[in-house]
Amino acid sequence: MATDSAFAGAGKTAGLEAWRIEDLEPVAVPAAEQHKLHSGDSYIFLKTSEATTGLTWDIHFWLGKETSTDESGVAAYKTVELDDALGGVPVQHRECQGYESALFLSYFKATGLQYLEGGVASGFNEVKRDEYVTRLYRIKGKRTVRVEQVPLQSSSLTVDDAYVLDAGLELYLYAGKETNRLEKGKALEFISKTREARGGRANVTFIDEDPENAAFWDALGGYEAVSRSAESDERHENVVKKNTTVLRVSGSTDDNLQVADVTPSSGVLTKDILKTEDVFIIDVGNEVFVWVGKTASESERTNALTVAVHYLKKEGRPSHTPITRVVEEGETPVFTALFKAWTEPKVLEFGYQPSKGVAKMQDDKPVDVKAMVHAASQSEEDIGADLNGDGNHEVTVWRIEDLEKVEVPKEQYGHFYDGDSYIILHVVTPSSGKPTQVIYFWQGRSSTTDEKAASALLATFLDESLGGSPVQVRVTQGKEPAHFRALFNGTMIVHAGGKASAFTNRDDEDSYDTDGVSLYQVRGTNAKNTLAAQVDEKASSLTSGDCFVLVTPSKVYEWQGAGSSSAEREVASNIASILKKDRETEVVEEGNESDEFWEFLGGKDEYAKTKSSYEAPHEPRLFQCSNAYGYFDAHEIVNFAQDDLNTDDVFILDTYTTLYVWIGAGANEPERREAMALAQKYLAVAKSDGRGEGT
Template sequence: MAEQAFVGAGQRPGLTAWRIEKMVPVPVTKDLHKLYSGDSYIFLQTIQKNSALSWNIHFWLGKDTSQDESGVAAYKTVELDESLGGGPVQYRECQGFESDLFLSYFKATGVEYLAGGVDSGFKKVVRDQYDPKLLQVKGKRTVRVNEVPLKNTSLTKDDVYILDLGLEIFVFNGTTANRQEKAKALDYVRQVNNNERGARAQIVFLDEEPKNDKFWKTLGGFINVTKEGPDDDAAEKAHRESIKLIQLSDASSSLKTTDITPKDGVLKKDLLNSDDVFIVDAGNVLHVWIGRGASADERKNGVIYASTYLSQTKRPAQTPITRVAEGGEGAAFKALFRAWDPPRTIAFGQQPTEAKSAVEAKAVDASALFSGASAAENDDMFAGQEGTNAIKVWRIENLEKVEVDPSTYGEFFGGDSYVVLNTFTPKNNQKPTHVIYFWQGRQSSQDEKAASALWAQRLDDEMGGSPVQVRVIQGKEPSHFRRLFLGKMIVHSGGKASGFKNRNDQDSYDTDGVSLYHVKGTSELNTFATQVDEVAANLNSGDCFVLTTPHQVYQWQGSGANADERRVASNISAILKGHRAIATIDEGHEDAAFWDFLGGKAAYPTEKAGQEAEHEPRLFHCTNETGFFNASEVFNFAQDDLNVDDVFLLDCYTTVYLWVGQGANESEKQGAIKMANDYLQAAQSDGRGDGTPVITVFSGKEPAIFTCHFAGWDATFFHQPAFVD
């Protein structure tokens, strides 16, 4: 019988937790970051991508928890896993030695350790930093990533090193490091950043010589790296001799373990049998792999046996144990096997005016290089809690807050700023939670933005200081904000004239009766509509558009639009139609009137209907403002993330774009070109081959095939003054 506390778990994005009390899991409804050293916990992280859900399960063991409680946590974790179809990845967490993935859930609060059990409240320790570590990337045919002592004497000239400081990751290439090591290092840091750091880490590339202060200071000071490391072939041989593969099977009617490590030490994917459980001993971590056809007994005992194995081999009790289901293997696990993912065959040469195929979901391909969070959002503030939201909205007019008609909730103007109050009332009659958002349109004046922040603070004061305040920028809305409007969020052009600095401005709205709205997103949580210029060149096969005309509303569905975008487009059409009829048309079936309203037919991007639709675009910021070139990924990007003083790399899978801001210097341009080449070299393993084109575009002169990847692109954005005096 399924555990009652787990009923309904994992159905909404976010983090849910249970504490083991009297040998049963009890839901934790608040202060999930406060953990008692004498207790054991189970955490479930639910992630939504398009309409699909995936899960990570962590069972956390306090340093003073009892053997019984830790055993119950492990056993109940398996039950929770089974209730979710056996798909989640499981992690064993020990106090003080938690994985970076686990700690990433608590970026805003840190983790607090409380002495004793649930009823104790002494001796608080705050943990909100990552432990620095130095990783060596070494090998020729099978490249390995191993932790080495955190000191400069660990560096050799013939390997690649990764200095991981949590939200800063440095990549050091030795002068004679081989191509495979460099590619593996790039692969590893991208996956760590995306999967474990929420894509927030800054990645800094050093070509051995740059005397980066932080890098060298962490390692004990600058040195000239001339030392040679062990021969790659010898190192690979030593690694093969240390790694172990153990099979756990009940095929003979009782559970038995068998060491099936190959004599040459090289692990290959076909050694794993879907009907059994396997333990991979990688030295500093144990991986428990659960085959799809493994029996219930094998599944339940995998982690338990791994814990016993640690004791038998006299390993530290805090050695991490990761449980991963077949099909859900992460980067660290795959890296232990030679050629885990065979290259895929890709058809290149997509035509610019012809959609190739319909795509129902724009999910990141989990087997592709640099897979990870990408633009996915899993930041629901009230995940795991049943309850109701009650919202109230005000718009800033003449620097005052004016209440908005409830029938128009979810509609915003890009030239305005708003204050939104959400009151969440839990179903169990607990105390309501208040959140105040102040939303600032991209074209809103500086004084209106300031007024929205001021009114948010005043509202907070009126409510006794209990609400949470959240500043929201157009195009960067978190999912818990967009969720409030149930897939009906619209951003119109124009706005109410400012009441201070722009006193003589007139109200700005589109009043010619024809408007075009771009519907874009990857799930119903983050899909919304933004008004764009009503010209055919703004269409895009990968998304949906809503065209309003004096007598009819067209819901245009690109051949590559996903199901969530189509549903949201229907919602938007219903809101905007008024007395008009709605005509739903698929790409390629437009009538003459449709094109007339858009000023006639014109070429528009269609490539997203092909391979690009399977891969979320990724944006990287390239700059040398700190004295050396570095690149960092921009998560959940929008047009205003593009800084005209720098260079950005946009990876759209079939094409890589270098966007050059008008103020970028020559060093940044050259560094970005080198990075693009290195990036594509490393990315060949995801199937795209070595012929991916790199296209350079300049700020203010972007082609439609570039701008289509940014929701609500504003062609005048980079021509406006940064501040209106």
């Protein structure tokens, strides 16, 4: 079978390729446009993946709900053509608009699917600057969110989906009161990317902040109270399964194809049903599989999908029923799971050696060890020196709630929850000169992914609303720089819990400590850079080198570790005074704890002991070692925390008195070997800073 020139070079490298059927011919679709599908068209998608045995392929032909019979037929035929060009081994899938498979949808997790009206004739009209057609998009889905164009009218709105009104340089976001978090998050991302595509010139309006916005409702034909619910996101997840049917397709030419029902009377599928010289159609109710034997005739292979489609029509089944084509010895796990005791033959060629998964190395690029040692991390105090200097300081704090920013009452400034994300605007107005603006977005360690994404997007919107002049700084829990902590003048406290994520679950509730007992670890060297973080209220959380504040229903204890400094003890007193409210406080030195103190921590237990006398403090430094780019290299991670460790790489941790080499479980052999050698070289150079021979 001849191969269409449009498929030349297809499937050679990992990634996603797409073609649209135009004038009954496949035409390549640019990567940036692959998620935008026209309901009047048919498409072919090729997903190429890397495996230890080489490349693997999945071919999907996607049919719009308004596509013509000719176009859908060409898409099916050209899919077989592409399949043959790749040796006949790809897995084929038939996709219908609105009923796509989970595998197909997984390719668009970053962008979502965007359905557009029309077809080839209306799809790629010339676009002129600042000339836009007003459109309304619905953002809907539970697992993978789709963006679909809907009629431009207020009756299109529902209470449980998100919508974006695209009016060119004016963008509006409407979210129904029952919109789920993924839909809301995707709507924010969609609107952000739309603005980006227009050079950041489009204005964004959130309708929940201006529910009677005249321009929005006028574009939709007038205001209408929204009360209608859309059909369930899970409408296709509970398709009623029918009895299994097995059909055998055989014949050497198109004219003598025979279809026979070979369904086993027991209803149990065994591998010996399948014959290598034929094609089989297996209907399991919610999906149809087409299995192609290795020696099947060209006619059988070419017409297999057409036969499957005719079978669905004959049975009165929905046209969107998924059809997946697999080939012998290339069966998917989903397919083999249909059979009893499916076994795979393992054939190893002579001299076969399994791949170690190591990228091909480029010519040696030696790591500059001296630069590693002597290029000390930039001082936090230097970064924020101009921000914490003289002048008038104004701070505004917002918390992300239901993927929107909600201003925090001023009396709660400095109080953060590890399950939330926040946006902080700091404006410094010097006595002379122009104001300096900094936008921080702080992300709690337990904050949900959608809340973190919303904090970043909303920080960008805030930046642009202020003329694009502010500096944006991302701050993650545990990595707060000194200039950020100083904004709250020694009152920054991170509590456990937070607001429930936006519609993560309709039954979710806000999570806060409610038993009246909480333990805080205090960090800081002066009253300005103090930070206290809530830890598990148990004795093993204590460390001798730090101070802790234990809050109980009737009393607040200031626990002073034997190795803590006088500055740290003063800081702990400051935190205790904030947390005590109307409770009394009691200072407890390590070793003089009362029974009551231990009872609040669940009983006395072992905890970390640190030396009270140690060498002059040196900031620990962490270096990540990897050959992911084809050569071995190391780079420093500043303000690091445990979650910076990547199990695919090797890390060198310099604590001044000890040098650690941490090896991730997925690190390859060259990385392990090179990192150990680098650690030895690093240590030899590092001894010039005065550390002892015993390091």
